[in-house]
Amino acid sequence: MGKKFTMTLALLLVASMVLTACGGGQSAGGDKQVLNITETGEPPGLDSAVTTDQISFDILNNVTEGLYRVDKNNQPQPAIAKDVEISKDKKTYTFKLRDAKWSDGKPVKAQDFEYAWKRALDPKSKSQYAYILYPIKGAEEYNTDKGDKKDVGVKALDDKTLEVKLNDPIPYFLTLTTFATYRPQREDIVEKHGKEYAQDPDKMVYNGPFVMSEWKHKKSFQLKKNDKYWDKDAVKLDEINANIVKETSTEVNLYNTKKADVINVNGEFVDKYKDSKELVKVPEASNFYFQFNTKEKVFSNEKIRKAFSLAIERKTITEKVTKDGVPAQGIVPITLDVNGKNYREQAGNMIEEDEEKAKKLLEEGLEELDMDKMPSIELLGYDRENAKKTQEYMKERLKNVLGVNVEIKIVPFKQKLDLENAGDFQLSFAGWGADYNDPMTFLELWVTGNPYNRGDWSNKEYDKLIKKSQTNADYEERAKDLIKAEKIAMDEAALAPLYDRQRLKLQKPYVKGIARHPFGADNTYKWAYIEGK
Amino acid sequence: MGRFVLKRLIYMVITLWLIATITFFLMHNLPGSPLQNEEKLPPELKEIILKEYGLDKPLPVQYVNYLGNLITGDLGNSYKYDGRKVTDMIMDGFSASATLGVQAISFGVVVGLILGCVAALRRGTWIDSGATVLSVLGVSIPSFVLGALLSYYVGVELQWLPPALWEGWEYTILPSLALSFLVIAQIARYVRTEMLEVLGQDYIKTAKAKGLGRPAVIIRHALRNALIPAITIMAPLTVALLTGTLVIEQIFAIPGMGYMFVDSIQTNDFTAIMGVTMFYSFLLVVSIFIVDILYGIIDPRIRLTGAKE
Secondary structure, eight states: OHHHHHHHHHHHHHHHHHHHHHHHHHHTTOSOOEEEEEESSOOOOOOTTTOOOHHHHHHHHHHOOOSEEEOTTSOEEESSEEEEEEOTTSOEEEEEEOOOBOTTSOBOOHHHHHHHHHHHHSGGGOOTTGGGGTTBTTHHHHHTTSSOGGGSSEEEEETTEEEEEBSSOOTTHHHHTTSGGGSOOOHHHHHHHGGGTTSSGGGSOOOSSEEEEEEETTTEEEEEEOTTOTTGGGOOOSEEEEEEOOOHHHHHHHHHTTSOSEEEEOGGGHHHHTTOTTEEEEEEEEEEEEEEOTTSTGGGSHHHHHHHHHHOOHHHIIIIISOSEEEOOSSSOTTOEETTEEHHHHHOOOOOOOHHHHHHHHHHHHHHTTOSSOOOEEEEEEOSHHHHHHHHHHHHHHHHHHOOOEEEEEEOHHHHHHHHHTTOOSEEEEEEEOSSSSTHHHHGGGSTTOTTOTTOOOOHHHHHHHHHHHHOSOHHHHHHHHHHHHHHHHHTTSEEEEEEEEEEEEEOTTEEOOEEOSSSSSEEOTTOEEOOO | OHHHHHHHHHHHHHHHHHHHHHHHHHHTTSSSOSOSSTTTOOHHHHHHHHHHTTTTSOHHHHHHHHHHHHHTTOOOBOTTTTTOBHHHHHHHHHHHHHHHHHHHHHHHHHHHHHHHHHHHHTTTSHHHHHHHHHHHHHHHSOHHHHHHHHIIIIIIISOSSOSSOOSSHHHHHHHHHHHHHHHHHHHHHHHHHHHHHHHTSHHHHHHHHTTOOHHHIIIIIIIHHHHHHHHHHHHHHHHHHHTOOHHHHHHTTOOOSHHHHHHHHHTTOHHHHHHHHHHHHHHHHHHHHHHHHHHHHHOHHHHHHHHHO
16 A cells, blocks of 8 residues: 555656656747636637627637727727728718738728628627627618618728718717627638638638637637737737636636636635735626616615615625625716716716615605515525625625515526516616626616616606717717716616626736726737736 | 347437437426527517527427437537537537546546455455545545645645646546546445455355365456446446536536536527437446446346346
8 A cells, every 4th residue: 555655656756757847848939928818718609790708709809800999098099990080970980991911811801891790780690799780870670680781881982991870979989899790701701611610710810919820629729929910010929828717716726837827816816815916906897786676566666775775885795795896886887988088987976875864765665655564575686606695795784774684586597587577576686798888888778668677667857868868969968968867867776786897817927018998808918918927 | 138239229219319308398498598698689689589590489390300400410509609510519528528537437447446355355454444434535525625635736736747727648647536536436335345245155165165266266256246236336437427527627627528518508508408418318328238238248147137028
């Protein structure tokens, strides 16, 4: 037995020595700029016209490029477009394209954009993000089988000129053109590979700062600098290696053994790295909130809804419970801009927390409803880690402050959506992420009759303001109207915002210049580099 | 024997058909649809996409279509992974899972057999107690605890072996070891118990009496009979290990099949759910079939009674 154990140990030692020898060979590449990262899953699909998920968005953001690209400050900057001319009514955009090339050497043409956008809108493509193109004239009609392809308002006037006609003037259209669904595609390549398009690195072409050089499904992928990229001098990294690692503790092990330079962590690891400079918090344009079902008797009462919102201590959630966010200041997350300026700075903090007032309002509300006692409430939640924690905390908190009994009903996420859509809930724990950089991506949800207005809250003034803002070409006035609308919804407690989420990362000090974004794709590696490793 | 095999084959097909049918209807009772961006997808667009996928047709029609494809061996395309063939996805993951499984089983069976035999032959000594303790630990410590410990201590602290990833043979050692522990424990336990029983049988005395050497008695007579229960548990164990264990794969970031089971169900990826279920069932049914044949080889009595039934 003892002998065997020594033998095993010896074997392990030998194996590890062989390993170290191999490892030495890899790092001897000199001063090549290499970044090692982890991704939390296999990219579901790199066909930019149909993909819907964060991992694919992230890769596509670095291997392809649209008319515009968001910079470090999340502002849209000309990319494949050289500049743009916007008509007086702000409904026609004429983009002039620069001399950019695809990775196979062919020029990027205006026709590539027209083709890709119309392809995304073709119902046969089954694109589940096609609605992001709906601001374009005729897009929704074509996508929902009510209109014709030729009526879609995107047209290549020549190889270098793209004309886009919109339904309404919107201040965030240039940011939309940075989104994956708005990327160009090559008709010849898509046709050639058919169903297998973009399923392997050699079944697509690239026009971004990097190309995908290797993709071992479920295991890893590699990006390499794109020599044909129009702005290749700005790109410093030679290589990005990504391993697919689903378990956070495994990512941490890889980080600590220097096999990864940047990793994702969750709230559980925050305490351990709290004082470390390596912990990076990236604010996201997504939030979590309580949705009241106003069809339920108790929540038809504004005072009771308000009491619930007043009773919550949001700081406790973000500092002690989930540890991956900041307290909400309203419906619209802190990161979003309106008309080029931060929205929340203009709108201010609209959240009030006050235990005493909460108790008083609850009593008054019950009186108005002619009820002696608050009945037990069912909170519809779902089974993801942070959601579960927040739900538990809320149950405690509402019991302690308001004396309300809350029963938590935890169901799988998809079932929760079904129940919410059917209006079959009292109170639900919900979240929403921005589709584009404008408060409208949140505020339009609570308009009467909107399918996402699951709590059926309704206010005529609110509806009017949002409707007006959807077509208002006076962007200054529009911003003010949106603030007014949000104030109405908050005053009536249409929902109780809880917190804005943050992504947490660990990043080695020698990694510099990664641009991170709260909406759209998560990262841009175009300007990233390694220094002092 | 021929009739026996034929009969088992027919049972296998019926079993697979039943599994396909039950899974199909259960799966369609899952809440939600296989679409990815369901949370945000406008209802009107959702309906159109479901129609494009043929998911608006009545269930029985979908069922017949599915069975038709299944018979031709077409498992369809994934909903989540942008139309990739389910067969390709299974094969992508299966190679890693199978490598891991084969290593864990081979190592586990060899060590388990030796441990079980030695414990039985040296009954009551410290070797026996040691083996028993090891078996109890092996059965009761979940492989993911062992995996996490190995990854941390051997991989991060000692840095003898990589803590995770899947780049070469050295990357397979720790996860295989973590998985093999259960195999060692199970095999050792069954073999020890059976060996003790067999060693007390008359025919062992006969074998000894006719002058056979100790190794011959143990290997040809005792071990052969003691193996039957061990083989019974080997079938499901092998299939479970070959098709991947979710947690070990997650801890060591192995591109195996384990995650596909969970992921496909969580995202309602209908074709992938059916694909992995049928693949798993097929392996299981085949391995049970092999075990039945093995029984016959090891113990002819089983084959005879099997054929008479």
